[in-house]
Amino acid sequence: MNEKFSLSIVVTNQPGVLTRISSLFSQRDFNIDTFTSGKTEDEDYARITITASGDMRKKEQMIKQISKLYDVKKVEVMQPENTILRELLIVKVSASGEKLREILDAASVFRSKVVDMSPGSVCVEITGETSKIDAFLNYIKDYGILEYCRTGLIAVQRGKTCLYKNIKTA
């Protein structure tokens, strides 16, 4: 049975690391839903969050195969009940007059932020879990979405535990 899950991966901050990981996914026919990467508090390491889907076997293979890569220091499946998951969406909607009012109301209900307005269009920024973003997009789709862009998920464990504390000394 297929399930969706998110992986956090700590890698050395080297050029080509993202290529290696994405290449592995295509090589082994793993499905990526989202892929985000960025610097961390330690300049030697970058942190990647991947959301993917697959059955138990695929999931296990994914983790083991990623773990074998030279640049990969740690791979962990993020447990949803214990993880802060966030995605950022910027959506540009065509709107004016009464419609604009409704969009602004919706934006406030979803606790999003209006980041740009121009005659005939408005840009809204919203962060949250995927389901919240999907719900917002679903609500405003009839107003006429001009374009949108979303980042994919990032994930951090709740509490004091850190994913890769002491990797250097380990």
Add this chain to the structure above:
Amino acid sequence: MLLTGCEIIMEVLAEQGVDTVFGYPGGQVLSIYDALYKNRHGIKHVLTAHEQGASHAADGYSRSSGKVGVCIATSGPGVTNIITGLATAHADSIPIVAITGNVPMELIGTDSFQEVDAIGLSIPITKHSFLVKSIDTLAFTLREAFKFAKSGRPGPVLVDIPKNVQVSKTEYEPMGLVENIPDINADKQLLDEAVKLINACKKPVIYCGGGVINSNSTEYIQPIVEKCGAYAVFSMMGLTAMDCEHKRHLGMSGMHGLYAATKTLTKADLVLAVGVRFTERATGNKAKFAENAKIIHIDIDPAEHGKNIDADLKIQGNLSNSLSYILENINNKKNSEWDKEVENYKQHENKNRKVTALLMPWDIIETVNKKATPYTNIATDVGQHQMWVAQYYKFKMPRTHITSGGLGTMGYGMGAAIGSCMATKRRTVLFTGDGSFGMNLNELATAVSEKLPITVVIINNKRLGMIRQWQSRFFDGHFMATVLDRKTDFVKLAEAFGAEGYRANSIKELEQALDRAFDINTPCVIECVIPSDEDVLPMVPPNGSVDNMIFK
């Protein structure tokens, strides 16, 4: 010591115990070749006819010696030419360090002459690849390459060194041989569980793969087999894990495996699988593979657990230590019922031996086997001849069977035989087919130049036999593009290359040719003409089991 990048390459190669490198010069490795010209360590460079040959030679060198093989190629086509060799080594977990030159850093990305993305090309077919952007990291990176290539589950590593890095200078600090990253030792509790299962079973089989050879763990196999009354079955890569003439060595199982081996696996109640990865060629229908057995799977690579077969007991860890622990702790026992059963399967072994006056493939292999010593390296190419060698050759020593298992690279053999011969300084026989030999016979020139005692036995059926066999059985005999019938005169060809050449149409002629070939210390080609329509049998059709085995 203030040294150039190229001088550092030589120093690191020497400190890592490299005595031979295989390569081909070119524009972006000229400086490396200049350093080879001057190198004070006497590192021998073997010039091959083609970079692909150099990569296979490094692979053959490694398989025979257990050391890391090294090849050198220039940028662009040099890199693309070694890709097949790296992929071959990757598929069989063979440690190689490939050093490639690249255009200077300031030209990278400008589509300059002979520029390709070596790293991008190598990602899926190497264990890792490094682009050395600065002279400061060169020595460290090369050492990392050796360490990563040979640690854990071994594999090929590519180090791409741009021209400007090769010629700039830095302070070099000598170091010794880099230590392997320590293996994880298997969990004692799991090993005890394995011992318990082995002690409790009545029909044990030990199933060995290439990992047993790679990890130098062969010494434990026969004692375990004898102590617990097991039989040993092998993937092609694991064939030399035990003396093939031992009565409990059942040979290779799988698509072209022997009947007794495949049947015994099916009937076993316990399979101790070590260093195998259960590919579809080895297992056939996975649901029916060892269907009556509890499977214990020991491998250094945890990703092999559950990849193809979900074993009942999965143990990750160093194979030698695991096997030595198991050997020490299992009970002595005999399984006379099991012995009777398996002996019965052996009696039914179908060798498909037609009685004929013609020279047959098994005659050729057995004749060579008789004339060879236990230490003779046996290299093969890929195809029917490769399967016949796996079925009929009685290997005595580990690392004497040099063959491309996972990738199945036709054209592998000639380069590999050169590497194998140079690593061991021992006589090497290459069994090849007219198809495979045709792919990379250029390396015969290398063997001649290096005056190597290599005997090339071409099993010539004038066909691309293995593909023809499939066309015959699964494509209604539509022999599309498999009838070679080339006019190549292999005797003259051998002579043209500066080797000796003979043709054998009978066992007697083959014996005479072999006597000559084994008497001289230079390359010799013996063409053995066999009928065109011999199939490799038995055969388990794709996704089949022993129940679907084809014998005729």
